[in-house]
Amino acid sequence: WTMVAGGGASVVYADTIADMAGIEDLANYGEYSGGPTTGETKFYAETLFDLMTREKDAQGRGKVLIIGGAIANFTDVAKTFTGIIQAFENYQDKLKEVGVKIYVRRGGPN
Numbered sequence: 001w002t003m004v005a006g007g008g009a010s011v012v013y014a015d016t017i018a019d020m021a022g023i024e025d026l027a028n029y030g031e032y033s034g035g036p037t038t039g040e041t042k043f044y045a046e047t048l049f050d051l052m053t054r055e056k057d058a059q060g061r062g063k064v065l066i067i068g069g070a071i072a073n074f075t076d077v078a079k080t081f082t083g084i085i086q087a088f089e090n091y092q093d094k095l096k097e098v099g100v101k102i103y104v105r106r107g108g109p110n
Contacts, residue, residue, distance in 0.1 A: 013066055035076065041083030049087055053094035062099030 036044070052063055067084065088095070095102075 013068065036080060036083070038079045038083040038086070041080045042086045043083075045084045045087035046090060049091040049095060052100065053091060053098050056098050062101055065095075065100055065102045066105065067102070068105030 048065075052065065057063060
């Protein structure tokens with residue numbers, strides 16, 4: 001499991017994953033907030049995607065990416081999601097190869 005999250009939602013995500021799958025399946029927990037630019041968000045997303053796609057799961061399971069929290073709610077969504085989309089474009093083949101499913105929790109005023 002890999003997460004891009006921030007704010008109060010982060011705790012909910014981490015607790016839910018630990019309850020459902022076990023904390024050993026939480027591969028990366030990242031929090032990124034504070035009004036990042038498109039370039040900063042792209043760099044952060046590409047770093048996560050690189051780590052996430054280096055090898056397939058040893059047990060043959062797919063991987064899950066949850067995008068939510070500060071990235072979705074309290075930043076300039078046009079900037080952050082543009083960076084994430086650019087990173088997806090660069091990593092789309094690798095993400096498919098290791099079986100990544102992507103979930104986006106979008107809420108808040110922006």
